[in-house]
Amino acid sequence: MSFENEVNQASENPQNSHWDTLCQLANANKEFFSPHQDECGLRICTAHIVVLDIVKELRPLCEEIAAIAPQYDFDENTPGNGYRSFISLVDKSILHCEGICQQIYNLRESVLFRKTNYMREIEACSQLIASLSTFLHHLKVLHSWSELGMDNRPSLFPSEEHSSQELLDQAGNIDQYCFYGRCLGFQFKDSIKYLMKTVLVSMASFSEAYYTNGSFLGRCTNSVKYVIDPEARARRIVNVSQRADVYFCKSFWYLHDTHLLHFVRVMMIPSLAINQVISIPPEPLSIPSISGGPDVQIPIPVSHVGKKPIHVKLWSSKRRIGMVGSARAGGxxxxxxxxLVFHCHGGGFVADSPKSHETYLASWVVALDVPIISIDYSLSPEAPYPRALEELVYTYAWALKHANSLLGTNAKKVILIGDSAGANLNLGLAAKCLQLNIKKPDGIFMAYCPVLVEFVPSPSRMLGLTDPLLPFGFMMRCLRAYVLGDTTLDKKDKDNGSGEFSKSDTESFAEVSESDLIAIALSPHGDKADESQLASLPSDSTLNSVSLAEVDNTHGVELTKSEDKSETTSQEYIRKFLDLYKNMSFKRSSTSVVEQTANDFDISDGKETSNFFGFPVPRSGSRIRELDTTCSKSPTEEFVFTVPKDPYLSPYRHTDEVLRQLPPCKIITSDLDPCLDDCVMFGRKLRALGNNVTLDVFTGLPHGFLNMTVASKEAADASERCVKRIQELIDM
Structure with missing residues (x-):
């Protein structure tokens, strides 16, 4: 029987697998290139030998992990956990290697055969499966560390007697370069693979502009090289993920908030009747207690950056009675x-805004036909924990109080939705509602949420060593920034980075007087609204900070003279806000948002930067930012730090009594998400306590896939499932 027939039979026979086909192709290629004495021929032959040796070791390891993986699932109908994820990675790596070996086999005698190129391709394949073999050995260690959870099944989180440093010390021999070079994106859906290459080329190029190592011309040359040289790109990405500080992460993630990308998003998302930014001044606020006692005084956020307005964005597909912006909206x-749907965006606690999540939220608004309000909370490290949670609690209470007068809803049902860090904050908000004895949400929708914000290894968290969008180093620096902040920032830096009004997300302004708000507050709660009252409210995208005292009809406490001196009045906020907008409008007409955000987060000095293709480049004479490529300290050493076992940091640590009182939860995640195990374990814990909880695990999608709906059909399909789950919460 010819070799071609053997390969075809192996592919068609169910008893054989891609493993067998790969071995047959590797053996055939090894025999073909073994007589070659040139360097490329010898290296191709050696790489195939390595592939054969590793496959021999990897196959029984894979079968061993596959046997234990089902023990960790949410339930028998929802397969998914970090152990299964690595089995999937191995299967996809075998397919990838098989494809490269098949190409070599088909083209090796052709005059078009690029020997050097395929030498590098097969060497990358050998490195890929070698790294995955190392991962599986680490998974065996994690399995041995496991203890029973409260549902009497093995926990994906190891017992606390084992130090995370133990695994870090062993993980040093994992070759990360293969995941960011020629094999980039092998584990994702096809629609995601090309997007990953674009993102990583952008990240590597942006790092050249952000950091000032080498000459300007050299950095420009490197940026071009990352497009055509996968090995150079991989080296740069690994170096950046290990060495870059959290300010690089912030600046890079803010790229998708540039005017150009925002314009592209706007062209691809449905138009909405209401798209309004509201600025909430930090004034005394009280709402009714659910027990019927005295009104609950809601604490004004003051941690780290003091009192400042909180910006929220309101979306609605329809103009409604009592909704800001309805006056001039047509229809x-x-x-x-x-x-009322209350949204909290993700971004690792350090980046993003409601605008950056508008890609999928706009379609959700139309599909759900309900208003969505999204909070633009203060970010770390300038405003670390608990600042964002304080702002969420205050904004949630404000939304309940002004649902009829400003948001066009009676808020009979309030659903919390959030992704990643935003979902974590929403869980903290729900627990705070129980603590304050105010109306709790009627449902919680969570997307790829970290529920244990501590340095605890789990199988899926090891995916961060392979993930292009959420590298392990980025994830840990965001965690550290949220928990500890940045002690190197002095007061001036903090004011520049996240001070009052520094994060305004505004496109246009319209001054709104208190009488306008009173007019809409007096409109009927339903049927007959006076159009003349509504006509005074603008439909522009921004509502200024104004005093809501008269709308509240509860602000009967007069400020003392000392309070007058220390607190800014509402009218002052209006003036400052307008002045700020005028200044920002002038700046934005001549500079990009990327440059502005880079300046905000550059703690080197206050000097301006020039701009190179939208990337910030320090001017001569300013303190330069350099990427430390020679540090002898292991990159993993800085990731070992003490995190308080605070349940508002890590919702998984809430008491059983608190978790039992949480409303129904819908959780979605992906099999390639580093937060997968967090979602699985939190779902298992809630279900063991008797909560109404569901879990969906999508395949082949990365963390943050909701932001990819315009580029990926699979991500768009997952987004539709999310809408279905939110609708189920509404209908309960």
């Missing part, structure tokens, strides 16, 4: 909605 005027 029929509808009654208030019974539902």
């Amino acid at each position: 029929e005027l509808y009654g208030p909605s019974d539902v």
